[in-house]
Amino acid sequence: MTRRRSIFASRLVNTASDGEQPHVLDDLRRAILDGDEPPGTTIPIDAVAKVFGVSQNPVRESLKILIGEGLVEHRPHIGYSVAKLTFEEFRELYDVRQALEASALRAAVQHATPEDDRLVGEIHEAMATATRTHDERAYHAESRRFHMALIVPSGMQRLLRMYESAWNITEPARPMARIDDVGRTQFYDDHDRMVEAFVARDADLLLAESSQHYAHLREAIAVFADDPDVFLTG
Structure with a gap:
């Protein structure tokens, strides 16, 4: 699990230009849709926040939207991960x-x-x-x-x-x-x-x-x- 945790954060790309607000939602969505992170991959909020230079709040809000889109799932006491289907x-x-x-x-x-x-x-x-x-x-x-x-x-x-x-x-x-x-x-x-x-x-x-x-x-x-x-x- 630790390996996937580090890989997800390391592959994230912050597409915002200098002085521009980070595109947290769009960049997270893009990372998931690119398919580099397989279903079930843990999404570490703290590491993701560091990539974008933001607090954990906008990351959590973005993940909630992605849950609504069916791309992310959340389990209490475990955290967020790329959605995995049957x-x-x-x-x-x-x-x-x-x-x-x-x-x-x-x-x-x-x-x-x-x-x-x-x-x-x-x-x-x-x-x-x-x-x-x-x-x-x-x-x-x-x-x-x-x-x-x-x-x-x-x-x-x-x-x-x-x-x-x-x-x-x-x-x-x-x-x-x-x-x-x-x-x-x-x-x-x-x-x-x-x-x-x-x-x-x-x-x-x-x-x-x-x-x-x-x-x-x-x-x-x-x-x-x-x-x-x-x-x-x-």
């Missing part, structure tokens, strides 16, 4: 994401522009590059950008916020970084067909390809369902 809870968030994404895709196809097509294609190729170079961090980040780029044209702001929130809760587990090359190739093929349907403005085909992609995602995450470093067990 595999069933984790898989349920994929169901939530699929339902929200399906709702947004049909509207996105109706409102998408050639610029949206360009962005989706650009991100798709960035994922291909990450796969070829075995860059797990880049692949993880581009996967999220790809799905967001497909649904942002929908203009459904409340839905987009709910979708992003559901995605955020799964980020500490870094699921896409745990997928092997065979799985990534399969996802690339899924995405390739999704891009074609998106550009063709074929909503029915896009939803069908998205459904198939989520089936493949569920198969992939099931492989590490019993990993105690990722999920709560027992």
Whole structure:
């Protein structure tokens, strides 16, 4: 536990410029979403406060907000830590994401522009590059950008916020970084067909390809369902 305690504080980045108030909440959230600290990692208030040069109060307030976002949990007499889910809870968030994404895709196809097509294609190729170079961090980040780029044209702001929130809760587990090359190739093929349907403005085909992609995602995450470093067990 001591090792994780020191690592969390040492990896925190204070992004505030000289003379600017520390961005305690944003920087803590970013550290968790980057996935460098696995689920269950202790968040030491005193060490975090020192990184930002603040008292413990703003750190506690920020952690309370992150609890509300599902990224942090608190246990009496133990303290704060990066939230750790059961595999069933984790898989349920994929169901939530699929339902929200399906709702947004049909509207996105109706409102998408050639610029949206360009962005989706650009991100798709960035994922291909990450796969070829075995860059797990880049692949993880581009996967999220790809799905967001497909649904942002929908203009459904409340839905987009709910979708992003559901995605955020799964980020500490870094699921896409745990997928092997065979799985990534399969996802690339899924995405390739999704891009074609998106550009063709074929909503029915896009939803069908998205459904198939989520089936493949569920198969992939099931492989590490019993990993105690990722999920709560027992």
